[in-house]
Amino acid sequence: MAEACHYSKEEDKIRCLLCPHNCLIGENKVGICKVRLNSNGQLISNVYGKIAAVHYDPIEKKPLYHFYPGRNILSIGTFGCNFHCFFCQNYQLSQCKPSDFNEPIELSPHEVAQRAQAISGNLGIAYTYNEPAVFFEMMMDTATIVRQKGLKNVVVSNGFINPEPLLELIEVTDAFNIDLKAFDESFYQKYTGGHLEPVLHSLRMIYQSGRHLEITFLAIPTLNDSIDLFNEMIHWIANELGPEIPLHISRYFPAWKSEIPSTSSQVIIELADLASKILRYVYIGNMNPNIYSSTHCPNCRNILVKRSGYDTRICGITKDSHCKVCGEPIDLPFVVPPD
Numbered sequence: 517m518a519e520a521c522h523y524s525k526e527e528d529k530i531r532c533l534l535c536p537h538n539c540l541i542g543e544n545k546v547g548i549c550k551v552r553l554n555s556n557g558q559l560i561s562n563v564y565g566k567i568a569a570v571h572y573d574p575i576e577k578k579p580l581y582h583f584y585p586g587r588n589i590l591s592i593g594t595f596g597c598n599f600h601c602f603f604c605q606n607y608q609l610s611q612c613k614p615s616d617f618n619e620p621i622e623l624s625p626h627e628v629a630q631r632a633q634a635i636s637g638n639l640g641i642a643y644t645y646n647e648p649a650v651f652f653e654m655m656m657d658t659a660t661i662v663r664q665k666g667l668k669n670v671v672v673s674n675g676f677i678n679p680e681p682l683l684e685l686i687e688v689t690d691a692f693n694i695d696l697k698a699f700d701e702s703f704y705q706k707y708t709g710g711h712l713e714p715v716l717h718s719l720r721m722i723y724q725s726g727r728h729l730e731i732t733f734l735a736i737p738t739l740n741d742s743i744d745l746f747n748e749m750i751h752w753i754a755n756e757l758g759p760e761i762p763l764h765i766s767r768y769f770p771a772w773k774s775e776i777p778s779t780s781s782q783v784i785i786e787l788a789d790l791a792s793k794i795l796r797y798v799y800i801g802n803m804n805p806n807i808y809s810s811t812h813c814p815n816c817r818n819i820l821v822k823r824s825g826y827d828t829r830i831c832g833i834t835k836d837s838h839c840k841v842c843g844e845p846i847d848l849p850f851v852v853p854p855d
């Protein structure tokens with residue numbers, strides 16, 4: 517446990533200012549995320565140093581396809597989330613509080629950073645599995661040390677965070693994958709408990725900061741797979757951010773309280789076909805290898821990075837970042853061809 521940052525006192529309560537819920541928290545109560553506690557007039561992060569999951573994953577699993585493809589990254593998560601999506605694919609961690617979980621791994625930021633450094637070939641640390649904004653202090657302290665060690669920080673988030681803490685996070689982060697769950701405020705209100713506009717604002721801030729950014733969209737039958745809304749979303753990404761932003765369209769499977777059947781692979785491919793008319797790099801996730809697994813030259817469709825499952829090979833780019841077939845300049849600064 518540690519004192520949290522980004523809060524103010526309001527009479528006998530505390531206002532948490534970390535995410536746009538801005539919870540007003542009474543004594544001995546927690547906020548909507550269940551992991552930030554008002555204890556004697558102090559806001560406490562009760563997930564500080566309590567790691568619920570730690571794995572050494574391919575960077576493609578985050579998913580990040582244009583950030584050092586083929587490398588692995590130490591990935592950590594805690595508990596809690598500021599969203600309560602009934603279809604959450606990771607609900608065992610996101611929808612529980614520390615007391616529900618028997619044996620978290622107790623690790624300080626220094627210890628996490630040391631583990632990261634001890635793994636030969638490790639890219640750095642990914643803050644993921646549950647929503648990292650709710651373990652903001654642990655993430656910031658760890659990321660600061662990780663940076664000093666010359667490793668990278670990657671954040672996988674729902675983007676529902678206030679601008680002031682996001683600015684601090686951007687300072688220490690090298691790459692983000694942000695979930696854009698639907699291009700629909702009513703979806704956000706009804707199914708996540710959050711709002712769309714703050715997520716769009718976070719996406720704009722990250723893009724304008726120049727940090728590496730990829731977006732994930734989980735397509736759920738009947739809830740967010742309307743062609744009209746999807747069309748609006750891809751145009752917004754292209755116009756407000758840029759057509760070069762990679763979009764991962766992820767296939768949904770029933771999880772937690774959801775009994776909605778899985779998304780059909782045909783729908784996923786139709787959405788990807790539509791998106792690829794507007795965006796330069798479109799990928800499909802949670803499906804068998806397909807034509808949207810690999811990275812193609814936007815000009816001649818030559819394969820630049822070949823993927824089969826988590827087997828990744830950079831094969832179609834010259835050392836000076838041109839397509840090997842047509843010579844098109846390829847603007848993928850973090851895709852480094854092997855010697």
Ligand code: SF4
Pocket residue numbers: 532533534535536537538539546547548549550551552597598649650
């Ligand atoms: S981080 Fe948690 S406590 Fe703070 S405003 Fe968001 S949901 Fe509420």
